[in-house]
Amino acid sequence: MFKSVADRLGFPHSTSNSSLSSHPSSGASSPTSSSSGHHHRTSIFSSAPHVRSPSRQQQQTPLHGRTAPSASAATNGRATTPAGPRRAAPSVKPVLPPLTFNNSRDDSNSLYNSVTSAGSTTDEQQQPSRAAENVTVSVRVRPFSVTELRVAGGPAEVWAVQEESRITYADEYTMAARRAAVDYAYDHALTGSDNELIYSSSVKHLVQSAMEGYNGTVFAYGQTSSGKTYTMSGAEKQPGITPRAVDDVFKYIRENSEREFLLRVSYLEIYNESIRDLLSPEAIDLRIHEDKKRGVYVSPLKEEIVTTPSQVMRILQRGDQQRHTSSTDYNAHSSRSHSIFQIVIESRERAPTAPLSPSGRKFSLGLGKSPSAVRVSQLNLIDLAGSEKASSDADRRKEGAFINKSLLTLGTVISKLTEEKGAHIPYRDSKLTRILQSSLSGNARVSVICTISPSFMNVEESHNTLKFAARVKKVVTKAHTNQVMDDKALLEKYRREISELKAQLLLTAAAGGDSTGEERFGDLDKEKHAELSHLLEKERLKHEEEMVEMNMVRNALKERIEHLTKLILTSQSINAKGGTGPNSQPAAMGRYTVETTADGTVLEFPKEIESRLARKDTIVRQLQNELEDQQSKVAMMKNALQRTAMGEVVDIEKTLAKLEMEPPRDKFLIEKRASIMNMNGFVISEGTSGEGGQLVNRLASKKRFGKDLSSSPDALTGTSEGPTQNTAEDSDLKDDDASILLPEGESLAIDDEDEDHDLMDTPWNRAELISLRQAKRELEIVVIEQEKKLEDMVAFEDSDEFRNLVLELEDQRERILVMEEERETLKATIADQRNTIRRLELDHLESGRTDSTALGGMAAASTSPSVGTLATSPSSSSFTAAMAAAAASKIRELEAMLQRERRFRMEEQTQSMTRIASLEADLTILQAERSVRECS
Numbered sequence: 039m040f041k042s043v044a045d046r047l048g049f050p051h052s053t054s055n056s057s058l059s060s061h062p063s064s065g066a067s068s069p070t071s072s073s074s075g076h077h078h079r080t081s082i083f084s085s086a087p088h089v090r091s092p093s094r095q096q097q098q099t100p101l102h103g104r105t106a107p108s109a110s111a112a113t114n115g116r117a118t119t120p121a122g123p124r125r126a127a128p129s130v131k132p133v134l135p136p137l138t139f140n141n142s143r144d145d146s147n148s149l150y151n152s153v154t155s156a157g158s159t160t161d162e163q164q165q166p167s168r169a170a171e172n173v174t175v176s177v178r179v180r181p182f183s184v185t186e187l188r189v190a191g192g193p194a195e196v197w198a199v200q201e202e203s204r205i206t207y208a209d210e211y212t213m214a215a216r217r218a219a220v221d222y223a224y225d226h227a228l229t230g231s232d233n234e235l236i237y238s239s240s241v242k243h244l245v246q247s248a249m250e251g252y253n254g255t256v257f258a259y260g261q262t263s264s265g266k267t268y269t270m271s272g273a274e275k276q277p278g279i280t281p282r283a284v285d286d287v288f289k290y291i292r293e294n295s296e297r298e299f300l301l302r303v304s305y306l307e308i309y310n311e312s313i314r315d316l317l318s319p320e321a322i323d324l325r326i327h328e329d330k331k332r333g334v335y336v337s338p339l340k341e342e343i344v345t346t347p348s349q350v351m352r353i354l355q356r357g358d359q360q361r362h363t364s365s366t367d368y369n370a371h372s373s374r375s376h377s378i379f380q381i382v383i384e385s386r387e388r389a390p391t392a393p394l395s396p397s398g399r400k401f402s403l404g405l406g407k408s409p410s411a412v413r414v415s416q417l418n419l420i421d422l423a424g425s426e427k428a429s430s431d432a433d434r435r436k437e438g439a440f441i442n443k444s445l446l447t448l449g450t451v452i453s454k455l456t457e458e459k460g461a462h463i464p465y466r467d468s469k470l471t472r473i474l475q476s477s478l479s480g481n482a483r484v485s486v487i488c489t490i491s492p493s494f495m496n497v498e499e500s501h502n503t504l505k506f507a508a509r510v511k512k513v514v515t516k517a518h519t520n521q522v523m524d525d526k527a528l529l530e531k532y533r534r535e536i537s538e539l540k541a542q543l544l545l546t547a548a549a550g551g552d553s554t555g556e557e558r559f560g561d562l563d564k565e566k567h568a569e570l571s572h573l574l575e576k577e578r579l580k581h582e583e584e585m586v587e588m589n590m591v592r593n594a595l596k597e598r599i600e601h602l603t604k605l606i607l608t609s610q611s612i613n614a615k616g617g618t619g620p621n622s623q624p625a626a627m628g629r630y631t632v633e634t635t636a637d638g639t640v641l642e643f644p645k646e647i648e649s650r651l652a653r654k655d656t657i658v659r660q661l662q663n664e665l666e667d668q669q670s671k672v673a674m675m676k677n678a679l680q681r682t683a684m685g686e687v688v689d690i691e692k693t694l695a696k697l698e699m700e701p702p703r704d705k706f707l708i709e710k711r712a713s714i715m716n717m718n719g720f721v722i723s724e725g726t727s728g729e730g731g732q733l734v735n736r737l738a739s740k741k742r743f744g745k746d747l748s749s750s751p752d753a754l755t756g757t758s759e760g761p762t763q764n765t766a767e768d769s770d771l772k773d774d775d776a777s778i779l780l781p782e783g784e785s786l787a788i789d790d791e792d793e794d795h796d797l798m799d800t801p802w803n804r805a806e807l808i809s810l811r812q813a814k815r816e817l818e819i820v821v822i823e824q825e826k827k828l829e830d831m832v833a834f835e836d837s838d839e840f841r842n843l844v845l846e847l848e849d850q851r852e853r854i855l856v857m858e859e860e861r862e863t864l865k866a867t868i869a870d871q872r873n874t875i876r877r878l879e880l881d882h883l884e885s886g887r888t889d890s891t892a893l894g895g896m897a898a899a900s901t902s903p904s905v906g907t908l909a910t911s912p913s914s915s916s917f918t919a920a921m922a923a924a925a926a927s928k929i930r931e932l933e934a935m936l937q938r939e940r941r942f943r944m945e946e947q948t949q950s951m952t953r954i955a956s957l958e959a960d961l962t963i964l965q966a967e968r969s970v971r972e973c974s
């Protein structure tokens with residue numbers, strides 16, 4: 039029955055209504071080529087017994103490449119293949135030798151080619167195949183790099199692109215370098231940075247035919263730094279071939295409503311001759327296998343089923359992050375490995391509308407129209423590592439040796455493929471050629487983009503690349519669609535499973551409708567009836583339980599059907615998902631991975647993946663809860679601290695106690711809190727329990743450094759502009775207040791960026807750590823300033839200025855001593871004078887009494903006893919009065935002198951005391967600083 043399948047399939051590339059413009063196929067099938075039958079001789083399938091001439095549809099396929107009818111075109115069956123290198127003779131193209139393909143056709147190289155699960159075969163001969171065609175070769179000359187522009191003698195162009203298909207030396211260069219002219223012709227030759235141009239000219243047609251069931255391989259080849267990765271991956275504003283191909287794949291599905299698709303992607307690299315799965319980096323040194331059905335394949339290789347372009351792009355990014363790249367002498371981001379991104383496309387004609395189930399729902403039991411075969415094709419997008427000269431770095435040199443060796447093998451394989459029949463093709467000499475074996479040996483359409491530098495510095499390497507490009511151009515392939523009918527095609531497997539599940543679902547629905555009617559017991563007598571009613575009740579309960587179970591099964595079946603259906607893409611499902619743009623949303627179904635085992639069986643991991651995802655979800659939920667928990671506690675504490683900082687009386691003690699009650703996982707939080715408080719100048723008085731346990735807003739750091747890190751609430755959130763100044767009130771704080779200090783190692787957590795990683799798990803922690811680091815930095819600045827001052831003072835101590843000061847101080851001290859002696863002497867003199875005066879007064883009184891007795895008691899008339907006394911004795915009074923006046927004036931004079939002397943001494947003493955006080959203060963400071971220095 040499957041004989042008719044291929045017929046029914048027809049020739050899809052010609053019937054497609056895709057918007058992907060079917061690119062003119064290089065040398066594909068001009069009427070001349072098809073009729074000549076020459077491809078029998080040149081193609082790898084030349085030995086195959088039943089190779090048919092290209093079909094009518096193929097004959098209608100437009101030609102690919104530039105049409106330049108030539109002798110070679112006529113001979114080798116391709117109308118368009120431009121020649122390889124042509125030496126300075128643009129007008130006379132050398133006749134290409136007939137393209138002989140030596141590797142006789144080997145079924146083992148074709149993928150999924152002939153087996154059906156029903157045991158029927160869909161013979162390859164019955165499958166549509168393209169006419170033999172040459173590899174599409176494009177050469178891209180990139181713009182000058184900054185380094186190349188700077189080089190002396192630059193930037194004269196070496197290469198000139200002629201008619202968008204030929205590369206010659208630029209005239210200037212030919213003259214300057216006195217080189218013989220060269221002229222290479224390819225399918226396309228381009229310059230500039232426009233990736234759309236290279237994609238639409240060289241790759242778009244391959245993507246289209248991959249969607250139609252033909253394998254396609256695109257690779258970028260060229261010297262290091264010539265622009266391979268730029269061409270394949272692109273830049274932000276210039277998406278490369280890979281993203282453009284991905285977009286077109288989905289666009290094709292959207293626009294082709296008559297088929298359904300299943301896409302899976304894999305990404306691997308060959309690094310130092312070892313194969314690594316970039317989507318499962320722990321899997322290294324993957325093996326290459328080969329079997330008749332699958333051809334050459336890598337195993338175990340993870341393949342992810344994809345449903346949107348953005349999902350594919352994320353996978354690509356994930357893989358790119360794993361890829362080996364390094365900075366080399368020639369390229370800051372040099373790819374050190376060959377990478378192969380593969381999209382496997384399964385497609386099948388869509389099933390006819392399913393019949394309706396009894397419930398009115400559509401279902402398909404697979405009993406309707408026979409399912410058509412599934413076409414399976416691969417699209418390989420390959421970014422090769424670049425050939426390079428010796429590198430200065432040993433590791434890069436080793437990588438370079440592997441790269442150069444594998445590229446050399448690629449060159450040899452290509453050469454042998456175009457040599458005479460029967461030659462041994464050394465595919466196995468490198469992993470790269472072994473993996474490319476299926477494509478290069480025939481069953482793929484191949485497009486090679488060779489990239490070259492425009493600079494004279496790389497002229498030899500560029501020349502080698504151009505020669506390689508010319509050789510590749512001669513390789514002929516003949517792709518055919520690959521069809522499978524068994525479970526090797528996931529599409530078939532899933533469709534079959536969906537049908538079975540739907541059938542099961544239908545059965546469960548039917549079973550659910552069963553009734554356990556009482557009427558069955560209608561004829562029985564009453565006793566029996568009661569007994570049976572009881573049994574019936576039990577039965578009913580059992581039935582209800584079964585119904586619940588059944589419903590669960592039904593739900594599980596529905597979910598699985600829904601899930602599998604989502605994996606199968608149709609134009610409707612893609613449109614429903616919101617298009618194929620970069621922002622289109624992936625189906626909410628997580629990753630769905632399959633893996634090909636060594637024997638070629640495709641293994642699924644949905645259950646494992648789902649349970650892993652479920653486990654992850656649980657962990658994520660737990661972590662989220664914990665995080666919310668911690669955040670709310672931290673917020674509570676922060677709030678309390680801020681309120682305290684703003685002077686409010688808050689019962690922090692209770693808050694702390696509440697937090698302390700928490701399980702040990704909150705130890706971190708508590709420690710953190712202590713550290714925050716400490717860093718911000720908060721301390722808790724010793725004995726945190728009872729009344730003694732009041733949290734005091736202590737500005738300890740301020741006391742030491744004159745800064746207040748906590749007074750601003752922002753200090754806690756890391757938004758503080760800086761510390762504020764002390765208030766007078768704060769200065770009353772006592773040094774001897776006990777404090778809870780930073781827990782051991784806490785400072786490490788703030789210092790050590792590595793240790794911070796696990797603390798950085800919440801936005802708040804991050805902000806908090808930033809604020810703590812900021813505070814710490816400020817403290818460090820203060821300490822540095824203090825140390826600087828200390829150093830200055832130590833230097834000052836050793837200076838002459840300091841020594842003079844000390845001498846002056848000693849001088850002052852001596853002078854003070856002298857002055858004190860003088861003062862004492864003066865005091866003694868004054869005391870003597872006073873005594874003398876008192877004696878004189880006594881004498882005077884004595885003499886006055888004697889005179890008055892002698893004069894007969896003359897009455898004193900004066901107010902002053904002495905004067906009065908003197909006045910009453912006019913005979914002797916003149917002498918006595920003169921004596922008294924002299925004594926009095928002498929006394930007054932002495933007293934005035936004493937006053938003056940006292941004032942003068944007082945002033946001098948005050949000055950000296952001030953000076954001494956200042957010098958003593960200086961000295962005390964210096965001594966204190968010296969002792970601090972000695973201690974430290």
Ligand SMILES: Nc1ncnc2c1ncn2[C@@H]1O[C@H](COP(=O)(O)OP(=O)(O)OP(=O)(O)O)[C@@H](O)[C@H]1O
Pocket residue numbers: 179180181183230231232260261262263264265266267268269273369371372373374422423424425489
């Ligand atoms: N056509 C181009 N237009 C603009 N810039 C380009 C072009 N081709 C390459 N470049 C720039 O040149 C540099 C080297 O390119 P790229 O990394 O693609 O080289 P490569 O051939 O992949 O090198 P390697 O083999 O070392 O990986 C990059 O900075 C890239 O952006």
